[in-house]
Amino acid sequence: xxxxxxxxxxxxxxxxxxxxxxxxxxxxxxxxxxxxxxxxxxxxxxxxxxxxxxxxxxxxxxxxxxxxxxxxxxxxxxxxxxxxxxxxxxxxxxxxxxxxxxxxxxxxxxxxxxxxxxxxxxxxxxxxxxxxxxxxxxxxxxxxxxxxxxxxxxxxxxxxxxxxxxxxxxxxxxxxxxxxxxxxxxxxxxxxxxxxxxxxxxxxxxxxxxxxxxxxxxxxxxxxxxxxxxxxxxxxxxxxxxxxxxxxxxxxxxxxxxxxxxxxxxxxxxxxxxxxxxxxxxxxxxxxxxxxxxxxxxxxxxxxxxxxxxxxxxxxxxxxxxxxxxxxxxxxxxxxxxxxxxxxxxxxxxxxxxxxxxxxxxxxxxxxxxxxxxxxxxxxxxxxxxxxxxxxxxxxxxxxxxxxxxxxxxxxxxxxxxxxxxxxxxxxxxxxxxxxxxxxxxxxxxxxxxxxxxxxxxxxxxxxxxxxxxxxxxxxxxxxxxxxxxxxxxxxxxxxxxxxxxxxxxxxxxxxxxxxxxxxxxxxxxxxxxxxxxxxxxxxxxxxxxxxxxxxxxxxxxxxxxxxxxxxxxxxxxxxxxxxxxxxxxxxxxxxxxxxxxxxxxxxxxxxxxxxxxxxxxxxxxxxxxxxxxxxxxxxxxxxxxxxxxxxxxxxxxxxxxxxxxxxxxxxxxxxxxxxxxxxxxxxxxxxxxxxxxxxxxxxxxxxxxxxxxxxxxxxxxxxxx
Numbered sequence: 209x210x211x212x213x214x215x216x217x218x219x220x221x222x223x224x225x226x227x228x229x230x231x232x233x234x235x236x237x238x239x240x241x242x243x244x245x246x247x248x249x250x251x252x253x254x255x256x257x258x259x260x261x262x263x264x265x266x267x268x269x270x271x272x273x274x275x276x277x278x279x280x281x282x283x284x285x286x287x288x289x290x291x292x293x294x295x296x297x298x299x300x301x302x303x304x305x306x307x308x309x310x311x312x313x314x315x316x317x318x319x320x321x322x323x324x325x326x327x328x329x330x331x332x333x334x335x336x337x338x339x340x341x342x343x344x345x346x347x348x349x350x351x352x353x354x355x356x357x358x359x360x361x362x363x364x365x366x367x368x369x370x371x372x373x374x375x376x377x378x379x380x381x382x383x384x385x386x387x388x389x390x391x392x393x394x395x396x397x398x399x400x401x402x403x404x405x406x407x408x409x410x411x412x413x414x415x416x417x418x419x420x421x422x423x424x425x426x427x428x429x430x431x432x433x434x435x436x437x438x439x440x441x442x443x444x445x446x447x448x449x450x451x452x453x454x455x456x457x458x459x460x461x462x463x464x465x466x467x468x469x470x471x472x473x474x475x476x477x478x479x480x481x482x483x484x485x486x487x488x489x490x491x492x493x494x495x496x497x498x499x500x501x502x503x504x505x506x507x508x509x510x511x512x513x514x515x516x517x518x519x520x521x522x523x524x525x526x527x528x529x530x531x532x533x534x535x536x537x538x539x540x541x542x543x544x545x546x547x548x549x550x551x552x553x554x555x556x557x558x559x560x561x562x563x564x565x566x567x568x569x570x571x572x573x574x575x576x577x578x579x580x581x582x583x584x585x586x587x588x589x590x591x592x593x594x595x596x597x598x599x600x601x602x603x604x605x606x607x608x609x610x611x612x613x614x615x616x617x618x619x620x621x622x623x624x625x626x627x628x629x630x631x632x633x634x635x636x637x638x639x640x641x642x643x644x645x646x647x648x649x650x651x652x653x654x655x656x657x658x659x660x661x662x663x664x665x666x667x668x669x670x671x672x673x674x675x676x677x678x679x680x681x682x683x684x685x686x687x688x689x690x691x692x693x694x695x696x697x698x699x700x701x702x703x704x705x706x707x708x709x710x711x712x713x714x715x716x717x718x719x720x721x722x723x724x725x726x727x728x729x730x731x732x733x734x735x736x737x738x739x740x741x742x743x744x745x746x747x748x749x750x751x752x753x754x755x756x757x758x759x760x761x762x763x764x765x766x767x768x769x770x771x772x773x774x775x776x777x778x779x780x781x782x783x784x785x786x787x788x789x790x791x792x793x794x795x796x797x798x799x800x801x802x803x804x805x806x807x808x809x810x811x812x813x814x815x816x817x818x819x820x821x822x823x824x825x826x827x828x829x830x831x832x833x834x835x836x837x838x839x840x841x842x843x844x845x846x847x848x849x850x851x852x853x854x855x856x857x858x859x860x861x862x863x864x865x866x867x868x869x870x871x872x873x874x875x876x877x878x879x880x881x882x883x884x885x886x887x888x889x890x891x892x893x894x895x896x897x898x899x900x901x902x903x904x905x906x907x908x909x910x911x912x913x914x915x916x917x918x919x920x921x922x923x924x925x926x927x928x929x930x
Contacts, residue, residue, distance in 0.1 A: 252276035252317045258632055259643070260654055260684045263320050263674055265633040270332045273321050277340050280314025281347045287311060292356035300373060303360045304380055308680055308729050315730075318344070319674050320635075326672075327690050328636045328664045329422070337415050345411035349404045352391035361385055376897045380729050383896065390533060392521060399520050406517045410510060417506045418849035421494045421842065422666050424501035428490050429456060430464040432483070438462065440479035442599060445470065447697050466491050467661045468668075468692050469708070475583035476598070481575075488580035495842030496819055503842040508815035510848050511805045519810035527806040530854040535740045535861070535900060539807060542857050546803065549860065550796050550829060556789025561834045563589060577834050586787050594786065596779035598706055604759075604776075606766035607659060607693060607702040610709045613762025614716040617752055621884030622724070623647030626655065634658070644723050653677065653685040653723045659712075660702065661692040668692065668845065669711050671718035671735070671746075678730040685734060687722040689715040701766045706780070710750045717749035718742075724892040732896040739855045741900040743862035744869065745892060751870040754784060757878055790835060797837035799857045801825055802847045806854035818842055865904060868912040 250272045251264040258264055287310035294302055321340075325333045351357065364371065365385040368378065388394075392403045431453065432438070438446055448470065449462035456463055464470055464487055471491045478484050495503035514526040523529040527539040536542050564585040565577045577585070591597045615626045626642040634641055634656055642655045656674075658665075674686040691711060694702045704712070721742075722734035735742050752758045756777050763772040804825040815821045818841040826837065839846065846852040869887070876883045890907040904912065 250276055250279075252320060253279055253313060259629070259651070260686060261675065262632050262641075262654055262686055263316075263635075265635045268320070268635075270330075270336075273317070273324070273333070274336050274340065276317035277314070277321060277336075277344070280311070280317045281343070284311035284314045284347070285350065288351055288354065288357060292354060292360070298360035298363050300364060300371060300377055300381070303357075303364060304377070304384060305680065305729075307357075307384070308380070308678075308731060312681065314347075316675065319672070323672050323674065323688055323690075324635055326666050326670075327658055327688075328662075329666070330664060334419055338412070338419075341411035341415045342408040345407040346404060349391070349407055352388050353393050353400050353404070355393070358388050358393040361388060376728055376732065379897050380732060383732065386533065390521065390529075395520065403517060403520055406513050406520075410513050410517075413506055413510050413513070414849040417495075417503050417510065418666065418845060420501040420503050420506070421845065424497060424499070425466045425494045425667070425843075426663055427501075428466050430483075430486055430490070431456075431458060432462045432464070433460070437478075437480045437483055440477045442473065442477060442602075444602075444697065444700065444703065445473045445477065447700065448695065451697055466494065467695065469661060469694060469705075472583065472705075475580065476587050478584065481581070484580040484584060485578070492579075492836055492840050493842070494840075496840065503848070504818040505816050507805070507818035507841050507844075507848055508821075511808060512810075512812075512814050514806065514853065515808055515810045515812065525807045525809050527803055527854040530739075530806070534738045534855065534858075536857075539803065539854070542854075542861075543803060545861070546796060546799055546857060549792070550800070553789055553792035553796055554830060554832070557793040557835060558789075558832060560586075560787060560789045561832060564834075567592075579834055579836050582790060582834060586790070590783055590786055594779055594783040596776075596783045600776055601706050601763075601772070601780065602703040603765050603767070604763040604772040605704040605706065605709050606764075607704055607712075609762045609764055609766070610704055610712050611657065611659075613758065614713050614749070616761050617713075617749070617758065617879075618716075618720060620879040621881065622720075622888055623881065624652070629654070638662070651684070653687065655719055655723065656686070656688040658688065658690045660694040660696055662695060665690070665692060666845070667843075669715050671715050671722070673722055673734065676722065676730050676733040676736070677725040677727065678733055679726075679728040681730060683730070685722045685725055687719045687734075689719050691715065703766060706753075710753050713749045713753050714746045717746035720749075721745040721892055724888055725895050726893040727895045727897045729897075734895050737896045738900050739852065740858040740861045741865075743858055744865045744904075747859070747862055747866040748869050751866065751873075752878065754780060755878060756781070793831070794835055794838040795860070797826060797829070797831055797835070798839045798844070799860070800829055801837055801841060802844070802852070802854060802856040805841070805847070864914055865912050867916040868908065868914075869904075871913075871916040872908060 251267040252272055253276055256262060256264050288307070291303060291306045291310070296302055321333070321336070325337050361381075361384055364381055368381055371377075373381065392400050395403070429452070432449070438449075441449075446462065449464055452463040452465055453459075453461040464474060464483070466487075471487050474487045475484055478487075495501060511526070518524070518526045518529040521529060523532065525539070527542070531537060531539045531542060561577055561582075564582065567585045567589050568575065568577060568581070571588075587598065618624050618626070624647065625645045627645065629641045629643050632641045632643075632654065636658065638660050639656050639658045642657065644652045644655060646652050669689075669691040672688045672690070674688065675683050677683060677685040689712075691708075693704060693708055693712075696702050718735060725734040727733050759772055759777055759780075763777075764770065765772075801822050804821075822837065822841045831837075841848075846856050847854070852858065873880065873883060887907055891903050894903055
């Protein structure tokens with residue numbers, strides 16, 4: 209059952225509201241590569257002796273990566289060939305289960321390499337990624353477009369009502385059949401040939417896009433020699449800038465990079481307006497500097513290829529193709545939601561801009577509010593109107609204690625515990641590995657936590673997995689949480705902003721979604737669910753962070769151990785809805801840009817200037833000049849190299865669900881174990897083994913209501929927005 213039919217009437221049937229987002233993944237190929245040393249067994253190809261079969265990063269070297277990927281592809285092809293050449297008639301066991309068992313060595317190598325390249329990239333790994341991306345795309349197509357494999361799956365799908373399959377088996381058959389049809393297996397050979405070309409081109413271009421904006425950002429470093437320009441900056445931020453300067457060979461200077469904690473720290477704190485503008489422009493212009501890392505043309509090429517692929521599959525646009533296999537069902541439902549949220553969000557943002565302009569003038573300045581001023585003056589207004597300065601929270605949000613707070617929440621809701629495993633290596637010295645135990649002491653899997661920013665790590669925060677849970681394969685989940693906090697200054701604690709604390713809980717929500725999986729088939733495991741449903745567990749856990757009962761458990765002063773003062777907790781609660789118009793508008797702007805890119809048909813002219821296209825889209829929607837989209841097109845990693853193309857709306861879509869789900873905990877108790885176990889059984893454990901809305905119905909007992917989201921965000925109906 210579509211979410212559209214269930215909640216959009218509730219959402220838009222009377223009055224639209226403005227919301228803000230959460231803060232917020234064959235043809236033969238040969239290559240020349242350095243061989244592993246004589247007698248050196250590749251740890252990605254040999255069984256691991258570590259608990260749960262964890263990757264042995266102590267033995268893994270870069271020269272192991274490409275051979276493991278190549279060997280994995282060869283083995284996977286042979287395993288598929290054994291299925292298609294089986295003379296026996298197709299059965300669920302000899303076709304679908306055999307397919308689920310295949311390719312495990314490749315899956316392992318692919319997952320490990322993907323995380324290494326994203327979280328600790330280097331020139332060698334980036335070169336491997338450029339080389340292997342089109343080969344992997346060709347490999348995937350060779351399986352999904354294999355006519356003999358499709359014939360067997362189609363025969364089973366046709367006879368599914370007579371096969372006496374379990375519910376999970378039926379779901380697997382439906383999903384695999386849909387996957388192959390959407391890949392083009394039912395198309396004529398000429399169309400399939402072009403699809404293969406498109407997928408290989410896309411793999412190459414998407415990889416280049418990711419490398420470009422990462423490398424473009426890495427080249428930036430704003431050097432300051434004037435101490436007066438540091439006015440307003442916290443000692444922590446100043447010490448980090450001094451450390452970055454020393455690392456780059458500057459004495460008596462400060463260097464400001466484009467690490468997100470640095471950029472947003474400057475935007476909130478720096479009294480020097482020129483410093484704010486410099487950092488803001490550099491951050492927003494990643495991939496848009498007319499150099500060898502420019503992504504303007506690449507964005508247009510990627511969008512055009514996606515549109516052509518959608519046309520081959522008989523969809524009007526890539527957005528239609530994506531929505532068809534997600535909860536939204538059709539891009540019209542997405543655009544209806546975005547358009548009706550946009551009006552009140554923008555109205556709220558205009559009022560907020562006026563208030564910030566008044567603050568500027570009250571302080572004796574006569575310039576017009578610009579985008580790089582917003583954070584700074586929002587903090588001034590927050591302090592004046594709510595007696596609340598976000599920097600007051602930082603001493604109480606030490607990274608280790610916030611992490612332990614997330615663990616404590618999991619213990620309360622599900623009875624699980626986490627134990628540090630010093631004997632299991634991470635892929636970087638900063639990675640911490642934890643084993644999760646169920647209430648009965650049963651080990652359930654591993655969580656790799658990689659928190660700190662470093663030049664080798666791409667921007668943002670994400671969850672991924674080295675291995676997924678599967679009863680068929682007898683495997684447990686090995687999941688990762690990766691963020692960009694800090695970076696750490698030697699001898700100093702890592703103190704988080706409130707948004708960063710929410711980010712930690714958000715990614716932890718994804719992690720437990722993977723760790724709690726209890727399904728048989730790996731392709732249905734954990735977070736392998738609809739894109740506009742996958743954010744529900746992550747966003748749900750964010751709700752606990754500002755609750756006074758939760759803060760009392762982890763918000764302790766890093767130096768004294770004293771709990772966060774009651775008056776500060778109360779001020780935090782009072783200010784939670786402050787600046788909501790801005791937050792909603794910059795998120796919705798990016799969502800609208802995403803849809804504009806991907807609603808274009810295959811006959812639309814090629815876009816060569818991505819920023820000009822984006823600016824035109826925003827002018828059409830009336831975006832005010834004081835706000836830019838949260839992610840500009842030339843570094844919009846969610847939609848160009850990432851998996852959220854035509855799906856960035858998912859965060860706000862899932863907010864309806866998470867706010868409604870959290871209301872159940874408000875009603876029954878924030879730490880109610882029985883309700884937590886119910887959530888685990890109905891949503892967290894089932895992966896994609898059942899329809900997501902059916903799972904939500906079982907958890908909540910009814911269709912989701914929009915009202916909890918309205919209350920949580922303090923949103924106004926359209927008729928009250930002006």
